[in-house]
Amino acid sequence: MRGTLIYIGQRLVLIAITTVLVSSIVFVLLHQIPGNAFLNETRQSPQTLAAELHHYGLDLPLQQQYLNWVQGVLRGDLGESLVNRGVKITPLLIRETTVSATVGFFALLVTVGLGLILGVIAALRQNTWVDYAASSTAVVGYSIPSFVIAIFGLLIFGHYLYIWTQGTFFYQPGWGKIEQIPVPALALGLPYASYVARLTRASMLETIRTDYVRTAWAKGLKARVVVMRHALRNALIPVVTILGPLVTGIITGSVVIENIFGIPGLGKEFITSILARDYNIVIGVFTFYAALVGLANLAVDVIYPVLDPRIRY
Amino acid sequence: MPGGTLNAVDGISFDVDRGEIVGIVGESGSGKTMTALSLLRLIPEPGKITSGKILYGEQDVVQMSDEEIREFRGNEVAMIFQDPMTSLNPVLRVGFQVEEAMAAHNRFTRQQARDRVIPMLQRVRIPAAKDRVRDYPHQFSGGMRQRAMIAMGVSNEPSLLIADEPTTALDVTVQASIIELLRDISRELRAAVILITHNMALVASLCNRVIVMYAGRIVEEGPTRAIFKNPQHPYTWSLLRSMPRVDETTRERLISIKGLPPDLGKMPPGCKFHPRCKFRVDRCLTEEPPLAEVDPGQDARCWVLMKNVQNPEAIAQT
Ligand SMILES: Nc1ncnc2c1ncn2[C@@H]1O[C@H](COP(=O)(O)OP(=O)(O)OP(=O)(O)O)[C@@H](O)[C@H]1O
Numbered sequence: 219m220r221g222t223l224i225y226i227g228q229r230l231v232l233i234a235i236t237t238v239l240v241s242s243i244v245f246v247l248l249h250q251i252p253g254n255a256f257l258n259e260t261r262q263s264p265q266t267l268a269a270e271l272h273h274y275g276l277d278l279p280l281q282q283q284y285l286n287w288v289q290g291v292l293r294g295d296l297g298e299s300l301v302n303r304g305v306k307i308t309p310l311l312i313r314e315t316t317v318s319a320t321v322g323f324f325a326l327l328v329t330v331g332l333g334l335i336l337g338v339i340a341a342l343r344q345n346t347w348v349d350y351a352a353s354s355t356a357v358v359g360y361s362i363p364s365f366v367i368a369i370f371g372l373l374i375f376g377h378y379l380y381i382w383t384q385g386t387f388f389y390q391p392g393w394g395k396i397e398q399i400p401v402p403a404l405a406l407g408l409p410y411a412s413y414v415a416r417l418t419r420a421s422m423l424e425t426i427r428t429d430y431v432r433t434a435w436a437k438g439l440k441a442r443v444v445v446m447r448h449a450l451r452n453a454l455i456p457v458v459t460i461l462g463p464l465v466t467g468i469i470t471g472s473v474v475i476e477n478i479f480g481i482p483g484l485g486k487e488f489i490t491s492i493l494a495r496d497y498n499i500v501i502g503v504f505t506f507y508a509a510l511v512g513l514a515n516l517a518v519d520v521i522y523p524v525l526d527p528r529i530r531y
Numbered sequence: 532m533p534g535g536t537l538n539a540v541d542g543i544s545f546d547v548d549r550g551e552i553v554g555i556v557g558e559s560g561s562g563k564t565m566t567a568l569s570l571l572r573l574i575p576e577p578g579k580i581t582s583g584k585i586l587y588g589e590q591d592v593v594q595m596s597d598e599e600i601r602e603f604r605g606n607e608v609a610m611i612f613q614d615p616m617t618s619l620n621p622v623l624r625v626g627f628q629v630e631e632a633m634a635a636h637n638r639f640t641r642q643q644a645r646d647r648v649i650p651m652l653q654r655v656r657i658p659a660a661k662d663r664v665r666d667y668p669h670q671f672s673g674g675m676r677q678r679a680m681i682a683m684g685v686s687n688e689p690s691l692l693i694a695d696e697p698t699t700a701l702d703v704t705v706q707a708s709i710i711e712l713l714r715d716i717s718r719e720l721r722a723a724v725i726l727i728t729h730n731m732a733l734v735a736s737l738c739n740r741v742i743v744m745y746a747g748r749i750v751e752e753g754p755t756r757a758i759f760k761n762p763q764h765p766y767t768w769s770l771l772r773s774m775p776r777v778d779e780t781t782r783e784r785l786i787s788i789k790g791l792p793p794d795l796g797k798m799p800p801g802c803k804f805h806p807r808c809k810f811r812v813d814r815c816l817t818e819e820p821p822l823a824e825v826d827p828g829q830d831a832r833c834w835v836l837m838k839n840v841q842n843p844e845a846i847a848q849t
Pocket residue numbers: 539557558559560561562563564565566575576577578795
């Protein structure tokens with residue numbers, strides 16, 4: 219237990235370092251872009267421009283700007299929006315992250331839940347039509363990128379089923395109603411669900427042939443217990459291994475999905491801020507993504523030892 | 532296996548009485564494990580029991596419903612497998628795996644099952660059992676795991692215990708103590724034991740009766756004493772000839788007879804042993820001999836029988 223806590227502590231430090239590193243790289247690269255965020259503002263007197271630059275500290279030498287920025291990050295202050303003066307970035311992004319996290323969580327639920335169910339059923343009914351159906355569904359799901367699923371989702375639920383959905387899914391202003399979640403979560407999670415299903419099937423086929431599962435049968439355990447407690451528990455171990463990359467994939471995928479569905483999350487902000495050349499927000503978004511990917515992977519790694527007692531940190 | 536049936540084990544029938552230890556011996560691949568698994572209807576896919584009966588008391592294991600066979604497994608008949616390193620579930624605590632075996636049947640309540648775990652582990656002589664119940668299998672040595680398997684096997688006080696080469700995978704230093712434990716515990720429970728082994732010396736010292744298997748068939752069976760004194764099947768005779776001396780009981784020397792046992796897909800016609808048999812006659816090539824009584828209680832599957840061979844040593848040398 220103590221070992222685990224130390225391990226988590228070490229990982230958190232590493233995540234912090236990575237986050238600062240990523241945001242620094244983005245900071246430096248963005249400041250290499252010639253000109254600045256205000257150059258395109260046409261009706262702007264040289265005085266206002268100078269005042270703007272001064273307000274954001276953009277008139278300082280780059281080294282100084284960088285130091286100010288790092289100090290801010292360490293205090294958890296990502297500065298102010300360049301476009302909407304006075305809007306603090308940190309609280310804005312935290313709010314947007316909760317939105318993204320909600321969608322991402324449900325996408326993960328789709329991925330793992332659906333993937334496991336399909337995989338287990340396919341393995342238990344190996345080489346029957348059930349297996350073929352589950353496996354083909356998986357292949358199809360895997361070969362369709364999530365943005366295609368998203369567009370079909372829009373078409374079906376936003377257009378064909380408009381009478382039923384009343385457009386609640388996408389068109390109404392404001393976000394956060396429970397009925398707005400399933401379609402984007404499905405679009406985001408489905409391709410990965412197929413991946414999990416295929417892995418689970420292979421893994422289950424392996425474990426149901428192991429000696430300890432034979433022991434479980436020989437003990438006279440009920441079929442459900444043999445499958446769930448003995449075969450599936452062990453089959454989950456390799457599945458958890460890919461959960462890290464999977465979560466990262468969902469986070470990246472959410473950029474596209476949020477923009478298609480107009481979900482006011484981090485992914486939407488990412489594109490919006492780039493188009494608006496709100497560089498401070500762009501850097502902030504990268505910083506958040508770096509931290510998010512790190513934390514999600516840490517969460518996955520903490521599940522390991524719970525599942526497999528042979529692993530100890 | 533494209534179509535058709537491969538008979539891994541064919542026409543096996545034998546009976547075991549309470550308190551008796553029966554040894555099954557034979558080369559690797561002779562169907563010993565298959566026979567043992569079929570007693571519990573645990574033949575791995577796509578194998579199955581194509582015909583025949585497995586009688587246990589009045590019940591036919593082949594005819595049992597799924598629920599009946601589940602109640603039967605681990606309760607009436609328990610099995611201990613060859614490799615304790617892989618036979619325990621790596622992600623579940625050892626104590627829980629023993630508890631689960633008891634809770635699966637209606638002999639004990641959940642609470643009784645829980646309370647019996649430590650006494651069971653003590654009974655199979657696991658040191659510091661109280662502290663070790665919460666260990667995972669990887670924290671146990673091979674010998675301790677096999678003890679845990681035995682605890683699991685006998686926890687429901689079955690009337691038949693099948694031990695499939697229970698010591699082959701273990702360190703020589705612990706083999707003897709495991710065998711001793713098996714013998715003692717089966718005596719206490721008055722359970723019958725089927726001991727599958729390669730070790731003829733072990734059979735000589737432990738078993739009341741022996742079954743010798745070859746190519747999925749019983750080729751000879753009878754009281755240990757009779758078989759060791761007067762083996763009638765040439766295969767049994769050769770096995771005993773290649774046997775290590777009695778003072779080497781802990782050595783599990785592999786049985787070695789010239790040639791290889793037949794491939795399941797290419798069984799020879801006639802007597803399955805004839806390609807390797809020094810004593811064969813013409814009839815052996817075409818007709819398979821039945822298992823027939825050669826002495827009261829002793830059966831052999833051979834047209835010739837060793838008692839009819841003059842000076843077998845000389846012939847075997849050729
Ligand atoms: N899963 C399987 N599928 C097909 N054939 C199998 C399978 N398992 C075993 N066999 C075959 O069945 C025959 C009997 O094997 P079995 O394992 O019963 O032999 P054994 O006497 O226990 O050998 P060993 O001493 O090596 O344990 C062998 O020829 C083996 O190749």
